[in-house]
Ligand code: SF4
């Protein structure tokens with residue numbers, strides 16, 4: 376048990392060090408980082424929750440075992456861990472987006488494009504960190520198995536970082552289909568799968584959307600009026616409407632002005648009670 380705890384501490388310390396020191400975590404033209412100190416959680420890779428995602432998300436969603444055995448042909452994957460992290464977006468970037476009513480701020484757009492590139496560097500770094508210690512490790516989003524799939528509910532993917540983070544005890548979903556952690560909803564998240572067996576993090580919630588005020592007791596709903604696309608209502612989040620706004624309209628209107636390919640939007644993640652905490 377203590378070796379498992381030591382290894383979790385070693386991984387957490389390395390993740391925190393990398394986020395604090397890596398030059399790719401800095402805005403190119405300011406003194407601000409994209410992300411603050413990260414959170415780390417562990418899920419048992421054989422947890423039945425991953426199998427249930429085939430019913431909840433769709434048959435296309437892969438289990439940790441399917442991902443590992445596809446990435447490492449000839450190797451059987453019997454046990455292991457899904458390591459998940461949350462990269463909280465800094466106050467300066469959140470404040471800039473809080474003031475926006477239609478388009479994301481430049482800082483937010485840079486975080487969505489270049490910050491996510493840094494998140495890929497985190498995926499790569501932690502994979503190499505584990506490989507160097509003799510463990511197998513695969514980052515689902517960097518693997519050949521990762522792809523998007525058209526479903527009746529809009530585009531979906533073969534691995535959901537947020538569902539993995541839910542399994543790893545890092546937070547819950549919300550009315551606007553974001554993921555509310557102890558550091559709030561404004562973040563990027565990531566995961567890797569390893570054959571290293573670690574103690575799973577506790578899931579301190581009973582409901583899949585417990586951290587959202589609206590889902591908990593019907594109050595709040597602040598994200599509804601923040602959405603310039605009308606994609607959020609009391610009945611939930613219209614994924615396709617959100618996609619068209621974020622990946623077509625925003626890109627057309629401000630992608631070139633900011634010089635980024637994927638500006639995102641995130642208005643429903645800023646200027647709301649769950650922005651940086653569990654409300
Ligand atoms: S703004 Fe309110 S209703 Fe919307 S996700 Fe956050 S807590 Fe839930």
Ligand code: SF4
Nearest residue numbers: 602604617640641643
């Ligand atoms: S990301 Fe933007 S378009 Fe999508 S739900 Fe949030 S506010 Fe609306």
